[in-house]
Amino acid sequence: MKVTVTVNGRAETHDVETRTLLVYFLREACGLTGTNVGCDTTSCGACTVLLNGESVKSCTVLAAQADGQEVTTIEGLAKPDGTFHPVQQAFHEHHALQCGYCTPGMVMAITSLLKEHPNPTEAEVREGLEGNLCRCTGYHNIVKAALAAAGSTELVS
Amino acid sequence: MIPAKFEYRRAGSVDEAIGWLREDPDDAKLLAGGHSLLPLMKLRLATPGVLVDVGRIDGLSYVRDAGDHVAIGALTRHRDLETSEVARAHAPLLARVAAQIGDPQVRHRGTIGGSLAHGDPASDLPAAALAYGATFVAQGPNGTRQIPADEFFLGFLETALQPDEMLTEIRVPKSGGASAFQKFNRRAQDWAIVGVAAVLDGTPRVALVNMGPTPVRARAVEEALASGASAVDAAAHAADGLEPPSDVHASSEYRRHLATVLVRRALEEASAARG
Structure with missing residues (x-):
């Protein structure tokens, strides 16, 4: 079936099988490999992207379900001139990664979390990240x- | 993991979805948020030939004050239930339970109708609906009918919904704050090993998660409370007549004990909330 998703502001139309998962649509059809597949069972959060501005696990969404919708991936966060998104900048400054595999999902989950809780407590951040594992x-x-990154005026783009 | 092949149809209305269900009653499944069904399809435990996507049907996502009850559209996502002022005011247990499902990403996608229609005894919302004595509205080819929560969960992943019916609304009698939800799991997003939903407004109702093949009322606890037993004494009956499963997380015996502990905590918490 033909699926059109606006990915990072650009319309992506591809002919895919109905059973194609959103994460494979992004990685294989759109060539955006920043979104990782970790557990593939809705547990680890490595594949987190924003669907209409909200964090979702793209291994558990059909590309067909995202047809006509807007998706933001890790590739879509920085400005065109390369300036980091506030969450990316905070990860850079606080060395918030080790191997980096969970990082795209963590950054997307936090971006969504901070939209819903602009000034969270530490407990709210930890609760809010319960769907993202860092091995x-x-x-x-x-x-x-x-x-x-909380409280940054640039969060809502 | 990739699901088996299927035909995908996106329904524009409940009638259209029901029409497609009637065409393939044995092979068609409804898809809403997909957070119960898609994991099963990826494991090939479910292999529907036709997937009817009802996720875009307009007008089925709402939480409304409907006088003596709260009316919740079947496509209401957990996140919207969690943050609904109407739910928080008049069905607070449901809002609290919704806030504890899975993780934020899951709550952005999963719907109350999908969770209830899936009928998983390990899910939290079915027990909360049982404890509230909710009524489910199902639409079929001959119109709508109402199904009491007590008559909805028939067996493991089996509900009273017919193959050509769709759950459209959940009606929850308005309730005050004398309620509590307790669940125990080893890791943040896991299913509850055991969970308890207790509502003490009016006649006490207590329902259990993962204590049998269906979400189930703890009737012995309710009877003890009705005859004036204390929380501790009533909770001792939490597993009476129940045969909870043994699995990788816990033995049946462990669950029976855990149920008594969690029921006591839930009753104490709900009583304290009543003041």
Whole structure:
């Protein structure tokens, strides 16, 4: 079937099987490999993207369900001139990653979280990230980065 | 993991969805948020030949004050239930339970109708609906009918919905704050090993998560409370007549014990909320 998704502001139309998962639409049809597949079972959050501005796990959404909708991936956060999104900048400054595999999903989950809770407590950040696993166990700096990015006026783009 | 092949149809209305269900009653499944069905399809535990996507049907996502009850559209996502002022005021247990489902990403996609129609005994919302004595509205080819929550969950992943019916609305009698939800799991997003929903406004109702093949009322606890037993004494009956499953997370015996602990906590919390 023909699926059109506005990905990072650009219309992407591809002919895919009905059973194509959104994450494979993004990675294989659109060539956007920043979104990782981790557990593939809705647990780890590595594949988190924004669907109409809200975080979702793209391994558990059909591309067909996103037809006609807007998706933002990690590639769509920075400005065209390369300036980091506030959450990316906070990850950079607080060394909020070790191996980096969970990072795109963490950044997208935090971006969504901060839209819903612009000034979260540390507990709210930790609760809000319960759907994202870091197997390096690097949570401490990830939470620090989320708190540092909170309150930024540039969050809602 | 990729689901088996299927034909995908996006319904524009409930009538259209029901029409497609009637064409393939054995092979068609409804898809809303997909957070119960798609994981099963990826594991090939479910292989519907036709997937009828009802997720875009207009007008089925709402939480309304309907006088003596709260009316919730079947396509209302967990996140919208969690943040609904009407739910928080008049069905607070449901809002609290919705806030604890899965994780934020899951709550952005999963719907109350999908969760209830899936009928998983390990899910939280079915027990909350049972504890509230909710009524489910189902639409079929011959119109709508109302199904009491007590008559809805028939067996493991089996509900009273006919193959050509769609759950469209959940009606929850208005309730005050004397309610509580307790669940125990080992990891943040896991299903509850055991969960308890207790409502003490009016006649006490207590329902259990993962204590049998269906979400189930703890009737022995309710009877004890009705005859004046304390929370501790009533909770001792939490597993009476129930045969909870043994699995990788816990033995049946462990669940039976855990149920007594969690029921006591839920009753104490609900009583304290009543003041």
